[in-house]
Amino acid sequence: MTLIDTDDQRDLASSVKRFVSGQAPMAAVRKTIASEASFDPDVWRRLSQELGVAGLPIPEQYGGAGASWSDLVVALRELGSGLVPTPVLATSVLATGTLLALDDEEARATWLPRFAEGTAVGTLAVSEGARSPWAVADSTCVVEDGTVTGTKTAVLNAAEADVLLVTTASGVVLVEKGAPGLTITPADALDLTRGIATVTLERTPGRLLAGDAAAAVDAVADLANLALASEQAAATKACLDMTTEYAKIRYSFGQPIGIYQGVKHPLADIYTDWALTDAAIRKASESLAEGSETASLDAAVARHLASSGYVEAAKQTMLLHGGIGFTWEHDAHLYYRNAITGNVLLGGPAAQQDRIAQKLGV
């Protein structure tokens, strides 16, 4: 099992990094935040078409790169580090992962090529409130006469989605944009860099997809855990780097504040936790790529550590910057918002711990 990046992965990381600093730096992210849209479609199109990010996990027969999930992780690190708003989690992880895990050739052939070229956004509508973040068997959404009725919460990029995959007790239902009875209410969300909406379906026409929905959604939970963890660990490192640099140039009592152990030690703790988390993500990424039997466990471990570590790092970033870190103008609150949202999205802390215990067989 290799836990360090391959040469190809290092190349991919540096092209995405270059793209982020050139095309989607924090100033551009702030412009997107101030706009109506939850991401810049031009950035997503170029990421997909010029760098092939959207199609990384999509097999070549559907127009993707046929790479592994561990390659997508490399790209997610760079995007997560810069808080670049994109539908990558919704489209390339949740929707793509669901279609690949199910067994519906028509849906794959229709949507995967469009996902790969960045001309369609897909998402998975799975949550039904905090207590059932991965609802399938206990879903309250009802399928009847080729329609679906129910409510889904915290759906990523629902407002921009061309296709929504809706989990129900009967299976996964594919609903297209603009379908009758489909209402999407974007949330005025805590995280300014993610588009999140509540989706209600009232006898909305949809097609029940072939395949074992429960198994598919469980597999997608692993992918979501790995993907979110990768973004979060990278953002944690960005917080650490930002605060470390500040501690070198901010002077108090005649010395840079980074000399004081009250500043040094929390940063050393954040580094240590990040280093463990980064290693756990590498392990999970390899486990998933190899189809190891501990993949679900490893992904949940990575997510649990990444989510909690990021919340701590983002909080310390605000605190150690002092007053300036509490201003709107400073980026610290953007990370803090993103950290808290990521911690509770798609299965919060208790759900992740339960998943670890379940996969351990405790």
Add this chain to the structure above:
Amino acid sequence: MSTDEFRAKALAWLQQNAKPFDDNEPSSGGATIEESKAFQKGLWEAGLAGITWPKEYGGQGLGTAEQLAFNEVAADFRMPVGPFVIGLGMPAPVLLEFGTEEQKKRHIAPMLRGDEIWSQLFSEPSGGSDVASLQTSAVRVEDGWLINGQKVWTSGAQFSDFGAVLVRTDPTRPKHQGITMFIVDLHHPGVTVRPLVVATGDAPFNEVFFDDVHVPEDAVIGEVNNGWAVAVAMLRYERVTIGTGVRARANPLGYDALVELVRARGLDDDPSVRRTLAQVYARESAMRSYSAVLHQEAKAGVPIGARGSAAKLAGATFPLWVSDLVQEIFGEEIALQTRDTLPIARSILAAPGGATAGGSNEIQRNIIAERVLGLPKDAGVDKNVPFNQLKLSK
């Protein structure tokens, strides 16, 4: 021989010569020094000691893959190698890095064969984390040096043959610049070893007194007054040894042992207990992954550098953190058991020790902040002052 063949060979030997872990047995191995020496000798004769070390000094000349394969297989066995952990983990790699050809030829193979047990003697009563404030002195005499002073926290000194001893050789220089590391024969009549009883009630360490102990000129490791560089290297090896040496099954505060105890007490259907176990597993598993990442990077030529301090800090904070958690899980049972009837009681008592041994948590945090993150170092008032003009603890 392929890695798999090596693994199979190691497993076959261990099945023949070592006892598998029995979780119902108390954690102290109970092997005598003679049994340990015989075991280490057998290990060496089977080609399983000094796996990555050069053949010319008695090693096997193999790679990290074989070492990792051995570690993996060995984790399931109770190996009575305790007396050799320090010598082979710290002084031996330092001798390989800094020793003269003669020193390496003289000592490495006997250590691997189990014929020589070594200790490391750095800490003194007047300063633990501030190792460079050491006051044990060596003065030049005809044909060598004469050592006087006291060391403390010395593991295994009572059965050691040699020590790597850090000593002040020039008190007129600033503290880091007047230190030398010596090889000292601990059977010398001027060496007195006294057991040091710690908070658990055990005496895993010693105080060691030096009273006119003569050492020859060729006992110097590295150069005279350049011992600090040698010491820093040894501390780096020590952090790797402590940080990555956690063997899950041997640790009563590790996940495997806790989950068994939780089941034995019928607590495994309590959701909060399950979540606590999940947290313990997650952190322990990440520590293993981190150590694997560091091994793979080292193999790929990326220096581990000061990141060993992060492994050490994680390894030292883990049992302290789990000590808090097990109080929630097991409640009053913790108070009613003695350290001999419930292994975790002993481990809770022992947990603070790991956070002070080998450089305290605070020192590790300073190292991470300064050498990994590049934060400014505190200028310090003692850097450039001759040692004999500094204020020191008594």
